[in-house]
Amino acid sequence: MDRFVSTFTNKIDAKGRVSVPASFRAVLERDAYASGGAAGIYCYPALEAPALDAGGERLAQKIDGLLAGLPDYSDERDELSVALYGDVQILSIDGDGRINLPEALRAHAGLTSQVTFVGLGDKFQMWNPEQFAERRERARQKVHQTRKLFGAGSRSSSGEDDGSEGARG
Secondary structure, eight states: OOOBOSEEEEEBOTTSEEEOOHHHHHHHHHHHHHHTSOOEEEEEEOSSSSSEEEESHHHHHHHHHHHHTSOTTOHHHHHHHHHHGGGOEEEEOOTTSEEEOOHHHHHHHTOSSEEEEEEOBSOEEEEOHHHHHHHHHHHHHHHHHHHHHHHHHHHHHHTOOOSTGGGGO
16 A cells, blocks of 8 residues: 655745645555545644644545544534544645645644655655754654663564574574
8 A cells, every 4th residue: 555655845936836745646646546536635734733734535534434433413523523624625736746835724834935745654744844853853762762662562572582692603
């Protein structure tokens, strides 16, 4: 299955347009083809960060799945619907691979002259480059602090050490 991966930084032109990375456009096109829809981008302000969440039909289906898990007419379902679908902008990709970022979305993410596109698997985010550099550093520090927990779980369940004994041959 296709995934949004890697990080790219592109310029925003005077009209608010930015080129979507070619690899991201390819994922969006395949996603649209598989679902029978058009290759557009669902884009909304991220709930937890000064960034934009974006993706294709798979992202919309994940949101539908989240909402389906909540009782009809519940406050939780209504609030999540407003927070996600209420702020969605469907962005068209022009013939040159660009999207026009509406002012409200640019303001939420603090986007002025550049956008950093960050692949997150089934979706991607758009960040102010400086804010993303800080976010990336925090993520790396956290992973560094917790990585021993990941390795310890796999070694303890398999009963193996780190493999250094086998290297002596």
